[in-house]
Amino acid sequence: MKANMKMRIVKMLLVTAIPAFLAACGADYIGPDDPGSDATMADASADALQADTLGDSATADVRPVDTAAPDAVDVIDPDSSIEDDTAVPEDVPAVDTNPPFLEEREGWAWAVSPADGTPTKVPFKHLVSREGKLTGKFADVWNCLREDGGPVEQMSWDGVNYDIQLCNYRQTVVPGDDGTYLHVLPPENERDGNDPFAEAHSYYSLNKVHDYFSDTFGYTEGDRPLFVAVNMSFQILGSPGWMGLDNAAYLPDASYGFMGFNMHDGEMLAFGQGRRIDYCTDASVIFHEYTHSVVGSGRFNLNTGDKYGFSGDPPALNEGFADYFASTILDMPVLGEYALGEDARDLSQFKRCPDDYAGESHFDGRIWSSALWEVRALLGPELADQIAFGTLSGSSGVTNFAEASEIMLDVTADLSPESVATVQGVLESHNLLSCARVLEYGTDLGGKGYYQPGTADSYAYEFQSTVAGTFQHKIVVPEGSNGFIAYFRAEDMYGYDSSPEVKLMVKSGDEPIVWTYAGRTSSDAERSFLADRMNSQDVSFTVSGSCVRPGVYHIQMINKSQYSVIAKLNSVTFQDAPEELTWDTCTWPDDPPVVEDTPDVIESDVIESDVVDSDVAD
Amino acid sequence: MTTRSMKTLLATAVLGTILLGLQPAAALTDRTSRVLERVKAELKTPASVTLDSHHRLSINWTRGTVKAGDIAALPGSILAKVRPILWKNRDFRILETKTESSRFGVVANSTVSLDGFPVIDHFMRVATRADGSLKDVVLSIPADAAGFAVADAKPAVDLDAAGRTICAHAAERFDGLVCPGQAQRVWFMDENGVLAPGARMLLKGAEMSRLFEAVVDLRTGRIVRFADIARR
Numbered sequence: 001m002k003a004n005m006k007m008r009i010v011k012m013l014l015v016t017a018i019p020a021f022l023a024a025c026g027a028d029y030i031g032p033d034d035p036g037s038d039a040t041m042a043d044a045s046a047d048a049l050q051a052d053t054l055g056d057s058a059t060a061d062v063r064p065v066d067t068a069a070p071d072a073v074d075v076i077d078p079d080s081s082i083e084d085d086t087a088v089p090e091d092v093p094a095v096d097t098n099p100p101f102l103e104e105r106e107g108w109a110w111a112v113s114p115a116d117g118t119p120t121k122v123p124f125k126h127l128v129s130r131e132g133k134l135t136g137k138f139a140d141v142w143n144c145l146r147e148d149g150g151p152v153e154q155m156s157w158d159g160v161n162y163d164i165q166l167c168n169y170r171q172t173v174v175p176g177d178d179g180t181y182l183h184v185l186p187p188e189n190e191r192d193g194n195d196p197f198a199e200a201h202s203y204y205s206l207n208k209v210h211d212y213f214s215d216t217f218g219y220t221e222g223d224r225p226l227f228v229a230v231n232m233s234f235q236i237l238g239s240p241g242w243m244g245l246d247n248a249a250y251l252p253d254a255s256y257g258f259m260g261f262n263m264h265d266g267e268m269l270a271f272g273q274g275r276r277i278d279y280c281t282d283a284s285v286i287f288h289e290y291t292h293s294v295v296g297s298g299r300f301n302l303n304t305g306d307k308y309g310f311s312g313d314p315p316a317l318n319e320g321f322a323d324y325f326a327s328t329i330l331d332m333p334v335l336g337e338y339a340l341g342e343d344a345r346d347l348s349q350f351k352r353c354p355d356d357y358a359g360e361s362h363f364d365g366r367i368w369s370s371a372l373w374e375v376r377a378l379l380g381p382e383l384a385d386q387i388a389f390g391t392l393s394g395s396s397g398v399t400n401f402a403e404a405s406e407i408m409l410d411v412t413a414d415l416s417p418e419s420v421a422t423v424q425g426v427l428e429s430h431n432l433l434s435c436a437r438v439l440e441y442g443t444d445l446g447g448k449g450y451y452q453p454g455t456a457d458s459y460a461y462e463f464q465s466t467v468a469g470t471f472q473h474k475i476v477v478p479e480g481s482n483g484f485i486a487y488f489r490a491e492d493m494y495g496y497d498s499s500p501e502v503k504l505m506v507k508s509g510d511e512p513i514v515w516t517y518a519g520r521t522s523s524d525a526e527r528s529f530l531a532d533r534m535n536s537q538d539v540s541f542t543v544s545g546s547c548v549r550p551g552v553y554h555i556q557m558i559n560k561s562q563y564s565v566i567a568k569l570n571s572v573t574f575q576d577a578p579e580e581l582t583w584d585t586c587t588w589p590d591d592p593p594v595v596e597d598t599p600d601v602i603e604s605d606v607i608e609s610d611v612v613d614s615d616v617a618d
Numbered sequence: 619m620t621t622r623s624m625k626t627l628l629a630t631a632v633l634g635t636i637l638l639g640l641q642p643a644a645a646l647t648d649r650t651s652r653v654l655e656r657v658k659a660e661l662k663t664p665a666s667v668t669l670d671s672h673h674r675l676s677i678n679w680t681r682g683t684v685k686a687g688d689i690a691a692l693p694g695s696i697l698a699k700v701r702p703i704l705w706k707n708r709d710f711r712i713l714e715t716k717t718e719s720s721r722f723g724v725v726a727n728s729t730v731s732l733d734g735f736p737v738i739d740h741f742m743r744v745a746t747r748a749d750g751s752l753k754d755v756v757l758s759i760p761a762d763a764a765g766f767a768v769a770d771a772k773p774a775v776d777l778d779a780a781g782r783t784i785c786a787h788a789a790e791r792f793d794g795l796v797c798p799g800q801a802q803r804v805w806f807m808d809e810n811g812v813l814a815p816g817a818r819m820l821l822k823g824a825e826m827s828r829l830f831e832a833v834v835d836l837r838t839g840r841i842v843r844f845a846d847i848a849r850r
Binding site for chain 2: 219220221299304305393394455458496516563
């Protein structure tokens with residue numbers, strides 16, 4: 001392999017593969033998946049919404065996806081890696097050298113993270129390994145060591161094949177002469193890719209979160225030895241150095257793991273040895289991922305449609321619950337303070353729908369988790385946790401914000417009728433009971449950016465030929481105008497398609513466009529308009545003619561391309577003497593400006609391209 | 619004619635116009651109402667039976683009215699009861715059930731098959747309360763009466779061809795995706811509410827390192843889903 005090609009592969013791995021570490025088979029991972037800070041998302045600038053900035057980079061100072069590839073290579077050149085400075089541990093004895101067998105032994109763990117300063121002496125419970133390894137009733141923890149023996153997969157890039165090797169699973173922690181794990185101490189270097197303390201801390205934390213769900217809610221599905229791997233990394237065979245992975249994941253089926261590796265037959269938790277820190281050392285990360293296993297693959301797993309259009313509520317709820325339970329267990333509102341740095345999620349920050357909604361699950365999930373945290377502050381953790389879990393238990397794969405809110409009110413009525421008004425107040429203040437995803441043009445909120453899936457990646461069966469916008473926009477055509485041009489950003493999120501096909505739905509009047517899914521997906525918009533593409537990023541829609549009257553209009557961009565676009569209403573200009581007439585067959589004010597035979601706007605492939613022409617002909 | 623009778627006549631005319639205008643929807647409502655009544659009668663329990671905005675069937679019991687018994691068997695037995703009412707003689711069956719218990723009761727989440735093939739994106743969920751009584755059932759596949767249909771046309775493309783389409787798309791769009799080449803026969807709901815034959819494939823991520831779920835409409839050979847199923 002030529003040196004420059006090796007570096008190119010490294011770059012690609014840094015920019016694309018590593019950031020999406022272990023995002024396999026429905027896996028979910030800790031993030032930071034927010035598309036940007038609050039301030040960034042307020043205007044959803046291009047930088048804030050770049051495709052691969054969606055949440056994979058892990059650290060504030062080492063951000064592979066926010067960094068141009070050459071810089072990324074500078075950040076972690078395997079040739080200069082310092083991550084291999086720990087010797088691979090000797091294999092452990094095959095038999096128990098410290099009888100008698102104990103179900104509980106002492107050891108050290110972080111209460112939260114290395115930011116604690118000193119570890120805490122804690123009991124390691126539920127052990128079942130006769131050798132004293134960290135295999136227990138509810139967690140089976142393995143170290144993924146930087147040594148030969150791990151599986152090798154071949155990947156192809158630009159027609160050249162490369163052999164990628166995963167680290168090798170082994171259990172390295174056994175009791176010392178005193179029968180405890182107290183000899184297993186935190187590594188001196190957080191970038192130690194083989195440290196046994198990662199196993200120890202993870203084992204303790206996994207039992208803590210298991211016992212929380214079991215003891216607090218009588219939840220029994222966690223009563224299995226969940227397979228867990230820590231210190232995960234990989235190498236390109238023939239190229240020196242191992243490369244860290246900056247993320248953590250719950251994988252419902254790890255046979256479809258990172259880069260095609262069969263990482264485990266069945267579910268697992270995987271924690272990367274990151275380039276700055278070790279992900280498993282932050283207990284909130286472990287609790288977040290474990291909660292995803294509690295949510296399971298049958299809940300909050302699909303996007304859906306509601307009356308405003310495309311809804312990404314279910315995955316957002318998934319993230320919101322994972323953040324909430326991680327935080328409530330630790331009694332700390334900030335999730336991932338150590339692991340995620342400046343991308344940590346603070347549940348005490350008030351988030352509201354639609355203000356803080358962008359179509360990205362981790363970002364949008366903060367609305368839900370901040371509401372739960374507020375309930376916790378008002379009602380206390382014991383009741384709030386029960387309300388949260390009862391709501392989770394009552395939810396399905398497509399439960400949205402409003403439905404989850406109703407479930408929460410029912411659960412609260414069962415558990416504590418006197419608290420219903422409090423919970424309702426919180427849900428109303430976060431606007432979760434009836435969030436209208438309608439942005440008013442001319443307001444601060446009206447210019448926010450958002451993600452809008454395409455026909456292939458909507459993951460919502462309601463949208464297959466057209467995907468309704470995540471948001472609608474409300475505009476007011478002033479007196480004297482009979483037309484407007486709406487300038488939208490509509491840029492392929494992945495940067496492949498320079499001209500993704502989008503259209504604009506328009507409805508006059510005070511009421512938003514209403515989408516329905518009874519049998520067939522449809523809306524009550526009056527017209528759709530083709531886009532004039534200005535460049536790979538921007539489009540304009542001209543809506544003008546005698547049918548356009550002064551007054552309120554709701555407009556919504558729909559995506560007819562295969563993949564997600566980054567959307568934003570940049571501006572609207574109003575016209576009093578438009579040159580181009582696209583809606584000009586009405587003799588108003590007597591005739592209604594409805595020109596299509598059917599309000600159904602999910603067009604078939606046959607008619608989708610000639611709507612404007614046929615309307616003009618009318 | 620008095621003013622009052624004029625008003626009555628006008629009101630009748632307006633009402634008639636409205637009713638005529640709503641006839642299709644009203645007819646649909648009538649049909650679904652009858653189905654809901656039949657489901658309720660078949661269950662022989664005091665349950666509330668409704669449809670939601672996506673025509674998912676929802677059955678709710680008042681606390682303590684019906685003992686759940688063996689929850690693992692409930693999805694199959696309830697499906698067997700409602701199947702002839704909802705879908706004539708179509709062979710919908712429970713494919714796999716996962717149960718979970720907590721202080722709030724037991725939940726059984728099931729996937730469903732038709733003619734032995736999985737119906738993706740759809741589910742049946744049965745929940746009990748902590749006191750062991752039935753709480754609710756949600757069945758996401760709409761009834762025939764709600765406009766649901768199963769595509770009866772013979773698939774125009776076979777699984778192999780669909781697999782090749784998926785792999786070709788993967789190579790074109792996502793350089794480096796590992797394509798297993800073997801697609802799984804499934805049913806998927808199209809946006810017209812028709813359950814259509816599909817070919818589903820999971821593609822392992824390479825340098826793009828996602829896991830993609832791809833679905834091809836076997837009626838047309840068109841890719842209808844190519845989604846990263848990791849939540850980002």
